[in-house]
Amino acid sequence: MRAVYYEEFGSADVLKTGNMPEPDLKPGQVLVRIAAAAVNPIDRRLRAGELSDFFQRQWPIIPGWDFSGRIVDRGDTDWSIGQDVVGLAFSWFLHGGTYAEYIAVDSTAIALKPENISFIEGAAVPLVSLTAWQALVEFSNLKSGQTVLVQAGAGGLGSVAISIAKHLGAYVYTTARAHNLDYVKSRGADFVIDYTTDNYVDVISDREPDGIDVVLESLTNEAAITAAIHLVKAGGAVPYMNNPPPDMAEIKAKNIKTEFLHNRPDGQILNEIMMLYAEKKLQIPQIETLALKDAAEAHRRSESGQTRGKIVLHIQDI
């Protein structure tokens, strides 16, 4: 099958397009002919050799966890050949990812793709939507009338987190550069702070002297990691997306719920989320589509840290 893969760690230049064997089906898995795969920051971080202690690898490695496509082999599962699905093919074992024509994936990690969601849209949303849902709904228990800061609102995660927070009825603060202000507002953000001209901590502290309920912290710098704890009120929640919580006495003193959260495949929740997209209760993020052979360019754009919404690789028409 045609796939993008790498045989050594390095820059985006190590990505090659060529032929790789089709994946074998294990018990509990379905084989999906992939229409599209989204690019996530984790794909290029793993390609660069980061997080080596956490993952096992079998070379060569096909990157990618997000996908949409059609089931072509149902294995021993209750799924049917011909069903159109989306999914998060996450694994701690890296070898066969979704930048390829086929993926063998656990049947519990997929959900039906609604008919009014395209394959490109369907591929864009699983990882970021599950992450945002698990952080805001499951971990933080964000409720109507509460306040939340969604960092980096214009990114893939931020785009869907704003939409989910608004669906829950929360008041949403977000950070973005000037050229993304209209975009994040169009997704429902109530108050946008241009972090290049204003100090978001001061702005939010002035407006919310008692603190806010939740900070979805996806930035990696020390100042932001610490500020998130200062910003939440007693009993609030700070799900961190990239790091364990800082060692701060304030966490215990204010009874703040905080943890490093990693996205978890969950077909049932993904199914609920896809229904919300189908019913237009959640907004699909802005999407830029590139061809599979342009995966290296997609990684370079992701590395710029300035992409808006999602980049999706078109793999084949289905």
Ligand SMILES: NC(=O)c1ccc[n+]([C@@H]2O[C@H](COP(=O)([O-])OP(=O)(O)OC[C@H]3O[C@@H](n4cnc5c(N)ncnc54)[C@H](OP(=O)(O)O)[C@@H]3O)[C@@H](O)[C@H]2O)c1
């Ligand atoms: N733990 C997990 O399971 C999990 C899951 C998904 C993502 N993540 C992590 O969460 C982070 C965001 O992921 P993503 O998919 O949204 O990445 P992304 O799509 O690459 O994010 C790019 C966006 O970040 C914004 N940005 C960059 N620096 C910023 C800053 N200092 N303040 C505010 N916004 C800033 C940019 O907007 P502007 O141009 O407006 O600055 C850009 O739109 C990544 O570090 C990723 O690894 C973790």
